[in-house]
Amino acid sequence: MLRLLARGSGHHGLTEIADSLGLARGTAHGILRTLQRVEFVEQDQTTGRYRLGAALLHLGTSYLDANELRSRSINWADTLASRSSQEVRIGMHHDGAVLVVHHVFRPDDSVQTLGIGAMLPLHATALGKVLLAYDPDLSAAARRRELTSLTRRTITRTQMLERVLTEVRGQGWAGEAEEYMPGEASIAAPIRIPGGLVIGAIGISGAADRLCDSTGRPRATLVRQVVQAAESVTTSLVDEN
Amino acid sequence: MAIDQGTTSTRCIVFDQNARLVAVAQREHRQYHPRPGWVEQDAVEIWRNVDRIVPQALRQAGISADQVVAMGITNQRETFVLWDRHTGVPIGRAIVWEDIRTEELVTELGKKQGIEEVRDRCGLPLATYFSAPSLRWMLDNVAGLRAKADRGDVLFGTMDTWLIWNLTGGVSGGLHVTDVTNASRTMLMNLSTRQWDPMLLEFFGVPSSMLPEIRPSSEIHGKTTRVVPGIPITAALGDQHAALFGQTCFEKGSIKGTYGTGGFLLMNTGNELVRSKHGLLTTIGYQIGGEPTYALEGSIAVAGSLVQWFRDNLGLIHSAPEIETLARTVKDNGGCYIVPAFSGLFAPHWLSQARGLVVGLTSYINKGHLARAVLEATGWQTREVVDAMNADLGVPTPVLKVDGGMTADHLLMQFLADVLDIPVMRPLVAETVSLGAAYAAGLAAGYWPDLEGLRRNWHLAARWNPAMDARHREDEYANWKRAVELTFAWARSTPST
Numbered sequence: 001m002l003r004l005l006a007r008g009s010g011h012h013g014l015t016e017i018a019d020s021l022g023l024a025r026g027t028a029h030g031i032l033r034t035l036q037r038v039e040f041v042e043q044d045q046t047t048g049r050y051r052l053g054a055a056l057l058h059l060g061t062s063y064l065d066a067n068e069l070r071s072r073s074i075n076w077a078d079t080l081a082s083r084s085s086q087e088v089r090i091g092m093h094h095d096g097a098v099l100v101v102h103h104v105f106r107p108d109d110s111v112q113t114l115g116i117g118a119m120l121p122l123h124a125t126a127l128g129k130v131l132l133a134y135d136p137d138l139s140a141a142a143r144r145r146e147l148t149s150l151t152r153r154t155i156t157r158t159q160m161l162e163r164v165l166t167e168v169r170g171q172g173w174a175g176e177a178e179e180y181m182p183g184e185a186s187i188a189a190p191i192r193i194p195g196g197l198v199i200g201a202i203g204i205s206g207a208a209d210r211l212c213d214s215t216g217r218p219r220a221t222l223v224r225q226v227v228q229a230a231e232s233v234t235t236s237l238v239d240e241n
Numbered sequence: 242m243a244i245d246q247g248t249t250s251t252r253c254i255v256f257d258q259n260a261r262l263v264a265v266a267q268r269e270h271r272q273y274h275p276r277p278g279w280v281e282q283d284a285v286e287i288w289r290n291v292d293r294i295v296p297q298a299l300r301q302a303g304i305s306a307d308q309v310v311a312m313g314i315t316n317q318r319e320t321f322v323l324w325d326r327h328t329g330v331p332i333g334r335a336i337v338w339e340d341i342r343t344e345e346l347v348t349e350l351g352k353k354q355g356i357e358e359v360r361d362r363c364g365l366p367l368a369t370y371f372s373a374p375s376l377r378w379m380l381d382n383v384a385g386l387r388a389k390a391d392r393g394d395v396l397f398g399t400m401d402t403w404l405i406w407n408l409t410g411g412v413s414g415g416l417h418v419t420d421v422t423n424a425s426r427t428m429l430m431n432l433s434t435r436q437w438d439p440m441l442l443e444f445f446g447v448p449s450s451m452l453p454e455i456r457p458s459s460e461i462h463g464k465t466t467r468v469v470p471g472i473p474i475t476a477a478l479g480d481q482h483a484a485l486f487g488q489t490c491f492e493k494g495s496i497k498g499t500y501g502t503g504g505f506l507l508m509n510t511g512n513e514l515v516r517s518k519h520g521l522l523t524t525i526g527y528q529i530g531g532e533p534t535y536a537l538e539g540s541i542a543v544a545g546s547l548v549q550w551f552r553d554n555l556g557l558i559h560s561a562p563e564i565e566t567l568a569r570t571v572k573d574n575g576g577c578y579i580v581p582a583f584s585g586l587f588a589p590h591w592l593s594q595a596r597g598l599v600v601g602l603t604s605y606i607n608k609g610h611l612a613r614a615v616l617e618a619t620g621w622q623t624r625e626v627v628d629a630m631n632a633d634l635g636v637p638t639p640v641l642k643v644d645g646g647m648t649a650d651h652l653l654m655q656f657l658a659d660v661l662d663i664p665v666m667r668p669l670v671a672e673t674v675s676l677g678a679a680y681a682a683g684l685a686a687g688y689w690p691d692l693e694g695l696r697r698n699w700h701l702a703a704r705w706n707p708a709m710d711a712r713h714r715e716d717e718y719a720n721w722k723r724a725v726e727l728t729f730a731w732a733r734s735t736p737s738t
Contacts, residue, residue, distance in 0.1 A: 065560070065562060065563050065566050066566065067562040067563060067564075067565040067566050067649075067650070067651070068560050068562040068563060070562065070649050070651070071561070071562035071646075071649040071650075072562075074648075074649045074671065075671055078669050078670070078671060078702055079262070081669060081702065082261050082669055082670075082700075083261075103703065104669070104702045104703065105669075105700075105701050105702055105703060105704070107669050107700035107701075107702070108700075109700060109701060112701075112704075114703050114704060114705060116651050117651075
């Protein structure tokens with residue numbers, strides 16, 4: 001369909017497209033609507049004809065600017081910090097690690113240092129696990145490398161990591177307890193751009209006994225708050241695109 | 242509950258006792274531009290929007306009116322409307338602060354005897370921006386208005402006044418009141434007495450019968466009888482004053498900076514009325530109870546709008562936040578400076594003929610350097626205002642508290658800390674304007690015990706510490722000042738039209 005639109009006049013009606021490709025009109029319409037949603041295709045308001053969308057031009061370059069992500073998510077990150085009483089970070093993948101693109105202090109007026117620009121390990125943080133779980137290339141690269149042990153709880157076996165990442169995809173969020181730093185834990189959930197691609201993660205971190213229950217599992221209320229914040233950011237990316 | 246009647250929209254926000262946001266409802270209103278330079282709004286449309294968003298916010302919060310402890314109103318400043326006391330119908334549209342129809346009138350009034358006295362009494366320079374010249378324009382230009390006003394049939398109100406009058410009953414017993422901060426932006430109030438000044442009314446030719454009673458910012462005005470009846474209205478204050486209050490800048494010498502399209506800096510000067518010798522405006526910060534807290538104000542006309550210009554007119558970025566990405570492709574400004582005097586320079590220079598410029602171009606300069614110069618312009622303009630504030634007060638401020646959309650720009654916030662050489666702090670609640678109105682209202686209603694109680698609600702979300710070498714900072718500042726001087730020279734060399 002994209003190849004058809006890319007050649008010749010570049011403007012085609014629904015019937016033309018369906019007939020040219022030998023598709024039922026309903027099927028062609030469904031595909032066009034999906035392509036429209038991710039901005040690979042645009043529909044002319046007056047003629048109703050379809051043409052290639054602007055998003056195709058940027059295909060392969062960065063999906064979302066890190067500073068744009070911070071700007072769009074700042075209110076939701078603040079809300080998450082306020083509700084959970086924990087510090088909040090937003091991370092994106094950069095050069096085999098988690099790049100912290102936004103950081104909100106824990107709202108308890110203790111002395112804290114702004115961590116924007118810091119790099120965190122992918123395999124030992126909740127933010128990193130989310131990024132790994134939804135990026136097949138990244139997780140394949142992680143499998144080929146040695147997983148550095150940071151605490152005695154850090155996941156260092158690739159099989160174990162695979163199992164955890166499958167679990168993350170199944171539940172829609174990631175947790176980590178004392179795998180990065182002793183006494184610390186974190187919870188994170190994926191941020192998606194329209195079309196479903198995960199481009200980042202938002203999460204909270206803090207004392208393990210605050211974030212986890214007596215069995216060492218992340219507390220359900222906190223998980224819900226993190227997932228909600230991630231969904232709100234995702235929605236805001238759809239709205240304004 | 243806060244009602245924030247802003248320039249482009251009106252919002253209703255509900256906060257809980259921990260100052261956490263519970264619900265937000267918002268409606269935009271139309272801007273009318275009947276002639277070049279004229280900016281008007283329909284006060285009835287704004288009132289109808291309030292009628293819709295208040296019940297909407299209550300629904301969203303899942304609460305009833307009797308659970309609302311108090312309502313505070315904050316508003317775009319200087320914008321006002323006139324209406325018929327007996328019918329409640331506005332006389333023409335509201336004239337907005339951006340309206341420059343009085344340019345000629347202001348030049349004429351500037352030649353009148355007593356002009357120095359005017360500035361002394363109201364703390365403001367004569368400008369199209371403030372309410373009095375536009376009010377005078379209406380009295381001179383709307384047929385029959387002056388006679389009607391002299392008979393006492395016309396009421397004047399900034400947007401707080403218009404909303405309170407309507408909320409408390411309109412033609413059937415509506416309260417005709419305003420607060421000191423809004424009154425301090427009209428040019429008609431005496432800063433020392435905090436009452437309408439007979440000399441100022443005489444100077445602008447305004448009959449006193451049309452003016453509302455001036456009240457403290459935080460005081461029990463009455464209960465709503467319309468929209469959602471039974472909510473106590475216990476605060477009103479101008480938006481920038483509300484932001485000062487919402488940032489809990491209660492100590493003398495504390496400063497807040499709101500960074501949006503423009504930049505608005507206010508410094509609390511305590512109970513001392515400081516007359517600026519460095520190009521700042523004197524205004525009332527807020528008044529809780531009997532004694533007012535004064536403030537110095539310095540406005541930057543072009544801050545975020547320079548980034549928008551960079552995006553829309555030069556097309557070098559797709560979205561405003563990308564300016565930071567582009568700026569980070571280089572390590573410094575490469576010797577390039579942009580002074581965005583698009584429509585003159587505001588505080589502390591006040592030169593309306595100045596025009597913007599880009600200096601220091603060499604073949605080495607690329608778009609990354611320009612992006613840096615764009616962000617740095619907001620930093621240096623802030624430095625100039627803060628320097629003026631420190632000089633007027635005689636003590637340097639220890640920190641800058643920031644809010645507004647541009648606080649998402651990490652590079653700019655770090656640069657602010659670097660050039661001011663003080664920490665820059667962002668609070669957890671970004672909605673400082675609405676929060677300030679809610680605070681002032683809750684204080685009068687006893688929901689919060691005192692200022693200390695409010696201060697405990699302020700939580701730090703981010704802090705940027707200065708990290709620039711002192712020598713480098715002073716060299717760069719000197720370069721910026723030279724660039725600003727060039728805009729003066731350009732203004733002088735432009736033939737007058």
